[in-house]
Amino acid sequence: MSIEIKNLSYIYLPGTPYEKKALNQINLSIKAGEFIGLIGHTGSGKSTLAQHFNGLLKPSSGSIEVERRNLWAGKKPPKDICGKVGLVFQYPEYQLFAETVYEDVAFGPLNLGFPLRNIAEIVQHALESVGLDYLLFKDKSPFSLSGGEKRRVAIAGVMAMNPDILVLDEPTAGLDPVGRKEIIRLIHHFFQQKGKTVIWISHNMDEIARLVNRLIVMVQGKILMDGSPQEVFSREKELMEVGLAIPAASSLVRRLKEQGKPIPGKAITVDQA
Numbered sequence: 001m002s003i004e005i006k007n008l009s010y011i012y013l014p015g016t017p018y019e020k021k022a023l024n025q026i027n028l029s030i031k032a033g034e035f036i037g038l039i040g041h042t043g044s045g046k047s048t049l050a051q052h053f054n055g056l057l058k059p060s061s062g063s064i065e066v067e068r069r070n071l072w073a074g075k076k077p078p079k080d081i082c083g084k085v086g087l088v089f090q091y092p093e094y095q096l097f098a099e100t101v102y103e104d105v106a107f108g109p110l111n112l113g114f115p116l117r118n119i120a121e122i123v124q125h126a127l128e129s130v131g132l133d134y135l136l137f138k139d140k141s142p143f144s145l146s147g148g149e150k151r152r153v154a155i156a157g158v159m160a161m162n163p164d165i166l167v168l169d170e171p172t173a174g175l176d177p178v179g180r181k182e183i184i185r186l187i188h189h190f191f192q193q194k195g196k197t198v199i200w201i202s203h204n205m206d207e208i209a210r211l212v213n214r215l216i217v218m219v220q221g222k223i224l225m226d227g228s229p230q231e232v233f234s235r236e237k238e239l240m241e242v243g244l245a246i247p248a249a250s251s252l253v254r255r256l257k258e259q260g261k262p263i264p265g266k267a268i269t270v271d272q273a
């Protein structure tokens, strides 16, 4: 699935003293099969942009097309298209609400109108795709789980809607190294399926530089850079000017270049991450 954004601006609380232009003339094309890192400081507009990808926010001006369909041609964005863009919010476990893991994961597909007879199979598949045993977990209360398990249940709830594009806002925030590795692994696993796209939002260049094949750098509601990690890191001085140079990441690229080794991108394995 593709996403095409043209001249997108978004203003929070327009016409009030708290008015805030969070996105300023964004232009962006995303193709199927890309693994994108969306990088920027807190407040640079990353989450606001992410909420446009599946029609949660309506542009103040400009347009967004998903699979060549304008999301805002009608009053509401088309459900079938938006359902194909799965959004995992920051700390998604806070949005778990049901009495059992099963009900929580089933909520999204039921809401999208998936046939009732298929739901158990969908939930099972989604739980297994995040590494949780169906029989062991389905009847548990989400609130009885560990932090890492809760996060995986929340991600399973998005996976259950069978998205083509997975957008994750700081998916490893607050997890221990084991939990982080597990999340990286499952996102990588999702990406390996044919035609899937991942957009990983982070304020930490180091974390995602080795996983993605495209980096988009946002500063104050605008896109400052958009290219391969190699291209972005080659503009180290500009990154530093906006306080974003991460020495470990950029020196990694320099070292690899000196050694004549390939620069991080699609081919990198999870274990190297």
Ligand code: ADP
Pocket (backbone or CB within 6 Å): 012, 013, 020, 021, 022, 040, 041, 042, 043, 044, 045, 046, 047, 048, 049
């Ligand atoms: P990021 O995800 O990069 O941290 P956000 O998209 O959350 O950035 O925020 C962009 C700007 O919009 C910030 O200045 C933030 O304070 C403002 N903002 C975000 N959400 C709201 C909101 N619900 N109401 C008003 N302003 C908001």
